[in-house]
Amino acid sequence: MLNNKVYIIVLYLLFVFAGLPKAFGDEQTHKGKESGEELIEDVESIFNVKGFTFSHILDSYSFHITNIGKTIISVPLPVIVKSKDRGWFVFMSSKFHHGETGYKGFSIAKEGEPYAYKVVETLPDGSVVRSLDFSITKVAFSLMFTVVLLCCVFIPIARKYTKNPLKVPSGLQSLLEPLVLFVLNDVIKSALGDSYKKYAPYLLTVFFFILTLNLSGLIPVFPFGANITGSIVIPGLLAFFTYIIINVSSTKGYWREMLWPPGVPLWLKFPIPVMPLIEFLSSITKPLVLMMRLFANMMAGHLLTIVMMSLIFIFGAMSAIIADTVTIVSILITIFMTILHILVAVIQAYVFTLLSSVFISAARVKDEHYSKKEITEKIKV
Amino acid sequence: MELFNPDIGLAFWMLVSFGIVVFLLGKYVWPTIMNAIHAREQYIVESITAADEAQEKLKNIQKEGNELIAKAREEQIQILQDAKKIKDKTINEARDLAKQETEKVMEKARQTIQKEKENALREIRRQVAFLSLDIAEKILRKDLDNKNAQMDLANRILDEINMTKQ
Numbered sequence: 001m002l003n004n005k006v007y008i009i010v011l012y013l014l015f016v017f018a019g020l021p022k023a024f025g026d027e028q029t030h031k032g033k034e035s036g037e038e039l040i041e042d043v044e045s046i047f048n049v050k051g052f053t054f055s056h057i058l059d060s061y062s063f064h065i066t067n068i069g070k071t072i073i074s075v076p077l078p079v080i081v082k083s084k085d086r087g088w089f090v091f092m093s094s095k096f097h098h099g100e101t102g103y104k105g106f107s108i109a110k111e112g113e114p115y116a117y118k119v120v121e122t123l124p125d126g127s128v129v130r131s132l133d134f135s136i137t138k139v140a141f142s143l144m145f146t147v148v149l150l151c152c153v154f155i156p157i158a159r160k161y162t163k164n165p166l167k168v169p170s171g172l173q174s175l176l177e178p179l180v181l182f183v184l185n186d187v188i189k190s191a192l193g194d195s196y197k198k199y200a201p202y203l204l205t206v207f208f209f210i211l212t213l214n215l216s217g218l219i220p221v222f223p224f225g226a227n228i229t230g231s232i233v234i235p236g237l238l239a240f241f242t243y244i245i246i247n248v249s250s251t252k253g254y255w256r257e258m259l260w261p262p263g264v265p266l267w268l269k270f271p272i273p274v275m276p277l278i279e280f281l282s283s284i285t286k287p288l289v290l291m292m293r294l295f296a297n298m299m300a301g302h303l304l305t306i307v308m309m310s311l312i313f314i315f316g317a318m319s320a321i322i323a324d325t326v327t328i329v330s331i332l333i334t335i336f337m338t339i340l341h342i343l344v345a346v347i348q349a350y351v352f353t354l355l356s357s358v359f360i361s362a363a364r365v366k367d368e369h370y371s372k373k374e375i376t377e378k379i380k381v
Numbered sequence: 382m383e384l385f386n387p388d389i390g391l392a393f394w395m396l397v398s399f400g401i402v403v404f405l406l407g408k409y410v411w412p413t414i415m416n417a418i419h420a421r422e423q424y425i426v427e428s429i430t431a432a433d434e435a436q437e438k439l440k441n442i443q444k445e446g447n448e449l450i451a452k453a454r455e456e457q458i459q460i461l462q463d464a465k466k467i468k469d470k471t472i473n474e475a476r477d478l479a480k481q482e483t484e485k486v487m488e489k490a491r492q493t494i495q496k497e498k499e500n501a502l503r504e505i506r507r508q509v510a511f512l513s514l515d516i517a518e519k520i521l522r523k524d525l526d527n528k529n530a531q532m533d534l535a536n537r538i539l540d541e542i543n544m545t546k547q
Contacts, residue, residue, distance in 0.1 A: 133390040140394035158410040161417035201407030
């Protein structure tokens with residue numbers, strides 16, 4: 001223990017002293033700068049925090065890998081756009097030269113302009129419009145990659161099951177079977193009961209889809225690392241699918257309880273339908289909350305990790321001696337955040353599946369006619 | 382905020398991707414896995430019941446075996462006891478027989494001895510008679526010249542002796 005502590009302290013001091021000569025060197029160039037605002041402006045001119053953060057969180061038209069000096073290394077992705085009058089255009093995003101130049105009237109809007117970071121078309125009259133954009137962006141590419149990944153993982157496993165269903169699972173199968181069983185038994189079956197077989201394919205797919213997307217966002221190397229579930233469309237659509245399934249599988253009883261809630265005084269329902277309105281709103285809020293929870297969790301995780309990493313560069317731009325200390329601290333915090341994010345990634349996939357199954361089972365409530373007497377008895381119990 | 386702007390193109394690709402995933406996994410993977418797991422669960426349940434039954438059977442068989450062994454042991458003891466009895470009986474019988482035989486032999490011997498004794502006695506008597514005759518002859522030589530008269534006298538005396546004896 002003591003040895004470890006000494007080792008850590010020595011390492012820490014090494015880092016600090018390594019920065020000293022640099023710090024003295026920098027002091028001369030920083031001479032005359034005393035105002036804090038000036039310092040911040042100075043930092044921003046060296047390192048653009050907002051741009052750095054958003055370029056990592058937002059969708060983009062190419063898969064950025066790293067910068068070596070001034071050269072940007074990235075994987076270009078296909079841009080598919082429809083011009084307002086000229087029809088469809090398909091070209092690689094490398095034609096934009098990382099957003100520096102336009103191509104055939106198209107360009108990527110800069111930060112601060114309308115439709116920032118998106119492909120826009122400059123019409124002959126000089127006005128800028130957002131074009132209909134079906135580009136395979138970073139997130140779209142990651143989605144497709146995830147689809148391929150999921151199929152490559154699960155189809156061989158399914159084949160293994162068909163070949164010898166009674167054999168002890170082996171390899172990847174034994175890794176994933178407990179997970180599948182956990183979701184199937186503890187989430188889907190416990191919420192939906194006997195009718196689980198109808199909904200299990202959707203819910204299992206949702207679980208593994210979200211889990212893979214969440215975890216792939218945590219791996220910072222191509223072809224992973226896109227903030228997929230932190231893009232509002234993805235959780236939004238998933239929640240929308242759940243909403244459709246809730247409504248398709250809903251029973252008469254569900255609508256009766258929503259539109260004519262039992263056990264509620266008549267004046268709350270009849271002239272002005274206060275309770276039905278609240279109930280209806282809550283039924284819409286459910287998928288919205290489902291979406292927001294997943295989106296906010298994953299987005300916040302990415303944001304925090306990136307901001308923590310940015311601290312290194314911010315303080316690096318200010319002063320070298322602080323930078324070295326901050327580097328260690330922020331790396332430690334980033335490691336902690338990443339571990340926390342792994343947990344969040346799994347929990348969010350679980351929660352989304354759990355709540356989806358709970359909402360579906362709530363919509364499948366049996367059509368029961370309660371008399372006033374029965375309801376009062378129920379309340380008493 | 383760019384963060385909250387839904388993108389139609391992305392929504393389209395999401396629809397396509399998720400549709401493919403749901404179709405492929407929902408049709409080919411999850412039902413297969415669920416059925417296989419269900420089959421395996423059933424198989425395990427069946428195996429456990431079969432194992433239980435087998436164990437029960439084994440227990441019964443063991444019980445039966447134990448019973449058989451106990452029975453055999455009892456029989457063995459019985460047989461041993463019987464054998465002992467038979468042995469004792471045989472020995473006793475043999476002993477009795479031997480006794481009887483011995484007694485018979487003894488009886489015969491005794492009879493023979495008796496006979497021999499009688500014979501001997503008779504011989505002795507004759508000898509004695511002869512001797513006494515001789516003696517008497519010598520004594521009576523003077524009295525009895527006739528040999529026949531002498532013999533008659535002697536026989537008469539001997540008969541008298543015999544008669545007194547009987």
